[in-house]
Amino acid sequence: MSFYDISVTTIRGQEQGMDEYKGQVLLIVNTATKCGFAPQFKGLQKLHDNYKDQGFQVLGFPSSQFMNQELSEDSQIAEACELNHGVSFPLFSKIDVNGKNAHPLFQHLSSEAPGALGIKQIKWNFTKFLIDRDGRVVKRFAPTDTPESIEKHVRQLLEQ
Template sequence: MTAITQFEVKAADGSTASLDAHAGKVLLIVNTASKCGFTPQYTGLEALHRGYSERGFEVLGFPCNQFGAQEPGDAAEIANFCSLTYDVTFPVFAKIDVNGPTADPLFERLKSEAPGLLGSKAIKWNFTKFLIDREGNVVARYAPTTKPEEIRKDIEKLL
């Protein structure tokens, strides 16, 4: 099966980006939103990113507007918000869909390899998180209510 890092995604500027640039790293892939009750998790995500980046860990953010229209801005507005409000330094890609017929292939794969509660594949809300090992395998899925700091032990096991 193809590693997650073999997927191509859209960068914030609309260009195609290969996740191969993140190969060999432990990744936390998150669908994000700027106007969500869970938006303050950007602080915890950035803390994880900065705290473990030297050991080969990265957070990858994928804005999504499918849940309560909580990510209405364009790429520039999203980048500005993330930078100015939460001092985000991890990569934030182009806005995508994570559910339905236009769901991004990366998220289709993540959902199939790490279903949610009772085997459900649909993402329920913003800030669903997927932990990926250094070989590009999906290790775990975390609910939006799971705070980034609660994932530390799982990340440390993979580093």
Template structure:
């Protein structure tokens, strides 16, 4: 299965696949608006603004599995991201990233780019996955890795 075949739901409730992002470098992130790492939204938005015209797509997937650090309603999540961090990159419906209810996309990402010691679970909010233009998962970044730390990797993939 290709990464572009995964079905996702936009933050506004529309079902789609990742096919519209084929040929782009993707930075896929599980987010949480009440997390201590939430200031990373600003850095993610900066990457989006700097590189979207060169082929980068930042995709945010809210998750509340880690200490319930996400708002309940998708509309509230979208509003908080827009008002507090100026987010304009695509956000998707709240999902689980671990366990039996984990979204298939994140099961795939975690298996393609395991974490420390080969773990396939997502350890916390703001785990980031970098995907090349061909749909290959090339790198996992830890929650504490600031978006700025990824810029060199992104530029390399953008060519």
């Protein structure tokens, strides 16, 4: 299965194929509005705004798998992201990123770009995956990697 064969559900409940993002550079992030890393939403939004006209998008995938740090309803998540963090980049329905119920997107991302010591499991909220214009997973970033530290990698892919 390729990256572009995967379907996801938007935060508004609509099915969408990742093939809608063909030709774009993507930063896919598992998010949580009540996480200590939630201030990264502002940096992610800034990245999105600075490079969206060059073919870049941030895609946020809320998950509650780490200490239940996400709100229960998609509508609450969308509202919190918009009101508290100014998020306008695409958000998707809350998913599992690990385990037997992990969404196929995160199964794919984790297997294509394992973390430290080759571990595929997502360790925490705000793990980030950078995808090139051909749908290849180029790099995995830890939750502690800030959007500002990732910007140079985004620029490199956009210049290719």
